[in-house]
Amino acid sequence: MKLSFKIGSAWGIPIELHLTFILLILAVLGLAVYFSDIYSFILVVFLFVFVFFHELAHSVVARRNKIKVRKIVLYPIGGVSEIEEIPENPAIEWRMAIAGPLTSVILGAALVGIYYLLPVKIPTFKPSSFIISSGNILLDLGYLNLLLGAFNLIPAFPMDGGRVFRALLAERMKFSNATKYAAYIGRIFGIIMVGIGFFFFNPVLILIGVFIYIGASEEAEQTIVSTTLASVRVKDVMQSEIGSVRPDQTVTEALEVMFKSKYHDALVEKDGVFQGLVIWNEIIKVKIEQRNNIRVEQMPLKNISTYPDEAVFESYKLMTKEKIDLLPVVERDIPTKVVGVLTSEAVANAYEKAKNH
Ligand SMILES: [Zn+2]
Numbered sequence: 001m002k003l004s005f006k007i008g009s010a011w012g013i014p015i016e017l018h019l020t021f022i023l024l025i026l027a028v029l030g031l032a033v034y035f036s037d038i039y040s041f042i043l044v045v046f047l048f049v050f051v052f053f054h055e056l057a058h059s060v061v062a063r064r065n066k067i068k069v070r071k072i073v074l075y076p077i078g079g080v081s082e083i084e085e086i087p088e089n090p091a092i093e094w095r096m097a098i099a100g101p102l103t104s105v106i107l108g109a110a111l112v113g114i115y116y117l118l119p120v121k122i123p124t125f126k127p128s129s130f131i132i133s134s135g136n137i138l139l140d141l142g143y144l145n146l147l148l149g150a151f152n153l154i155p156a157f158p159m160d161g162g163r164v165f166r167a168l169l170a171e172r173m174k175f176s177n178a179t180k181y182a183a184y185i186g187r188i189f190g191i192i193m194v195g196i197g198f199f200f201f202n203p204v205l206i207l208i209g210v211f212i213y214i215g216a217s218e219e220a221e222q223t224i225v226s227t228t229l230a231s232v233r234v235k236d237v238m239q240s241e242i243g244s245v246r247p248d249q250t251v252t253e254a255l256e257v258m259f260k261s262k263y264h265d266a267l268v269e270k271d272g273v274f275q276g277l278v279i280w281n282e283i284i285k286v287k288i289e290q291r292n293n294i295r296v297e298q299m300p301l302k303n304i305s306t307y308p309d310e311a312v313f314e315s316y317k318l319m320t321k322e323k324i325d326l327l328p329v330v331e332r333d334i335p336t337k338v339v340g341v342l343t344s345e346a347v348a349n350a351y352e353k354a355k356n357h
Helices: 019-034 038-064 090-117 137-152 160-170 175-199 203-229 251-261 312-322 344-355
Strands: 004-010 013-018 069-075 078-083 266-270 273-278 326-330 338-343
Touching: 004 019, 013 019, 013 038, 019 038, 019 069, 038 069, 038 090, 038 137, 090 137, 090 160, 160 175, 175 203, 203 312, 203 344, 251 266, 266 338, 273 326, 312 326, 312 338, 312 344, 338 344
Parallel strands: 013 069
Antiparallel strands: 004 013, 069 078, 266 273, 326 338
């Protein structure tokens, strides 16, 4: 289910607003209208701007370290910068993680500092009817940033502090173990927060606690699966039985071979020499009445393959990038000799195995 919506982009990085943030904005707007209290709404809009700054700081450090940021998702309590891969260097990870909270804390301190130190005239409002506030916009926004920074420094996944904590552990132990311990602390933290929430009848605390608990568990699972999968080689899960088609065969014949071998794409070989793949998206473009006339050699070929000693995880990344469900495996010394095929089904099985490891 898609729970976040694209609202724009910065340096080519898509920026998405999470459903919870949209709901929060709508809820506050409703309450603001009900209490004729525009100030609460202004605070929430600024929260959105400050979360954006916070997230941007993560992305800037990521880019400076040549880590690709896939997208930024803004949540009311912070954000998530989805990066292409977790940096293996803990020093980069903790710098990237701390950049966000640091930005929030500096912004907050600056706003509060301006309020106390500089004789500036600031617009004041009637304090919000349902958000703890002073009514002084400079001071309230300052505290909002300090809260955002402090909250994200909690050493629990999926908060930034959890990442810093993991990176510090990873300097001393295996990355997967560091993740396991950090996630463990994250879960305990979530449970404590839910407990406190129930004790004080505070539904926001309960929600945040649940969010931390789920986030910590997901993070741990993903990391552990990807590190376990990293040690599985293509040859461990590939099928050595190959159903290939010849360039002079028709599309109908190719479909028959694909159906029989349960392939999603057609593997083309000529006299035992690998030619390439005709992908499913191209095959279905051929109209049914033309499938008996058009030959495989008239179709666009994709020359793509992997090696038996390659990591399954890397090969799978290639498959998702190229949108294929079948990856031919060729010999490293003779790259025209197909020795097997890797299917996404085989990868899914390996993934299941790694998860239950
Ligand atoms: Zn952050």
